Amino acid sequence: MTERHDNAVNNLKEIVDSIYNHMRLGEIPTMELSTRSKKNIEFDPKKSVWTYGDMKTQRTAKTVTGATMMLRTACTVQFIEDMIKSNKSSTLREMYYISEGWGHGKFNSQDESNLLAEDLEIMSGCMREDFKLRPEEDGARVMGDFTLTEMTKKGERRKINCLEDVGESGYGVPYNVEKENVQFQGGNAKFIVAVETGGMFDRLVENGFCEEHNALLVHLKGQPARSTRRFIKRLNSEMGMPTVVFTDGDPWSFRIYASIAYGAIKTAHISDYLATPTAQFVGITASDILNYDLPTDSLSDKDIGALNSELSDPRFRDEFWISEIQAMLDMKKKSEQQALAKYGLDFVTDTYLPEKLTNMGIL
């Protein structure tokens, strides 16, 4: 049991203690936590990430729902403590199923148990990873001349160069990317290109983009897992590697960028830990669709709704994003990064990325 986990157990116990003490004094237990919505995120100029503001949500055992939440909280804390003591970890899905045995504390859906896990993070100031709770999603793949060490199951540190020591599929980012597991050594790779789709990741690898431009490619697999965002954050802050994000050109991809650069709304309490404020968006932008005359699809109603809600999202409140979002709403079109293949398999590495990265001062 490491210090991190030790500390997590203590902080969780305090939460349960306070419930217990309320009851011992004959008071109705209450819990308070930050309101987790778009309305309650604020820019933290010191850390230059978006975090929760002062709006609080009260939970009280006055209602059956509230009381049930307290019971679940207690059961969950117990489960986490047992898990840490027996040196296990579990997926959020497993915790949901294990709650089957908690009587009235049972969760009705996994959304409830996922949310509680995040609530416990906010109340305890610890990380879900400190609780030994894992998501199902696996992390990203990484390719480029960069050496790191990772603990093997045998408990030995293994040195891996993410270009020379890996097969075609690259280095797989584990769910625990903290120093105890992953340590950085460095290499020729000088900047990070975070790529949304596997197809484009493989394209950049095959075209030798890593070698030619000393780039470290990180595959995001759509909305990036926490471990992926944390991995990028650590590379950026510890190794000083500039970071660009390369996604499809649609509202959902804009959110992928935002979750990397600004922090996600759901996890704003740990933006500081996950977000890479200096990450820049390389594309696909609405302007790219026009400038490069890319194949497009029409925006669906859901796309349009997402773009409009981004216009009211404080994270997107800057000139660049307002104009790009507006431009996309005006043309009513979206496009994919692989649409660049319209000009052949080399266009993205011979023309598009060099042009854009030069303008951004990365190349």
Added chain:
Amino acid sequence: MTERHDNAVNNLKEIVDSIYNHMRLGEIPTMELSTRSKKNIEFDPKKSVWTYGDMKTQRTAKTVTGATMMLRTACTVQFIEDMIKSNKSSTLREMYYISEGWGHGKFNSQDESNLLAEDLEIMSGCMREDFKLRPEEDGARVMGDFTLTEMTKKGERRKINCLEDVGESGYGVPYNVEKENVQFQGGNAKFIVAVETGGMFDRLVENGFCEEHNALLVHLKGQPARSTRRFIKRLNSEMGMPTVVFTDGDPWSFRIYASIAYGAIKTAHISDYLATPTAQFVGITASDILNYDLPTDSLSDKDIGALNSELSDPRFRDEFWISEIQAMLDMKKKSEQQALAKYGLDFVTDTYLPEKLTNMGIL
């Protein structure tokens, strides 16, 4: 350009030649290929896999659609030849976008280009991989005491033990798992457990199932990629490793098993190459749901439809499957493999798998 690719180009050219010759002789070009539907798959007793029967589908340039198909075929063959000659590969998605430049030969949707790629396999007797066409999906993760060698990007063979030389996320199966890229050496692992979900894969790894029972775990990531099925097939036939499939208990998971053991309907022309006829289904079965009193969800109408269509699927026409499918229809319930966590994190490795694998004669 390897012999495989060389051969692919020649066979593809023959297809285009025959179109050309038809036209030269003033005939209307036609193409013929196996009908790719449930009605046209037959059991091949020699290879004991399901392949296409004698039903043929005619394509003729008499209609505009037919003529367009011929044009697309010619453009696609040209594209594949250029790609192979310039030693590139591309994703199916990229090929779809590249067709933007093919005028009337342009594909209207990626389904069309994917289907044509499979049609070309049937007509040429080659593999999509020989055409250097890749899917987006990445392959599985593998964990267990088994050593293989893989070509690194540097063109050197790297030896990887899938237990000792890998991090938490295991060995990532590349899209090309042929001998030229991946070669097997062996190890203590004696049988294969193909696992549907990442959460269960991680559970078996954390509980030390590989070491305790000399198992090689392969993560299927839902419906397994071709590379994953081919990887399992090669392990099974070359290394003589018995294979069991461990999935959720629902109709879609039954199809995952069928695609591994019997061959998928879409790719029945290469079942021989992808399918592992001796693979056994370990669960979750309808009987498991009853015997272990697992948490369940109700079957949706789509689930019920899928189960009924499986009853009319020749691949499921044996006692075991008919009774399991019927039992699931009767109880109107499905369950997930992680539902075993109801009995704690160790139940699956201490009780469930040992019990079932012993009954199956694997342990």
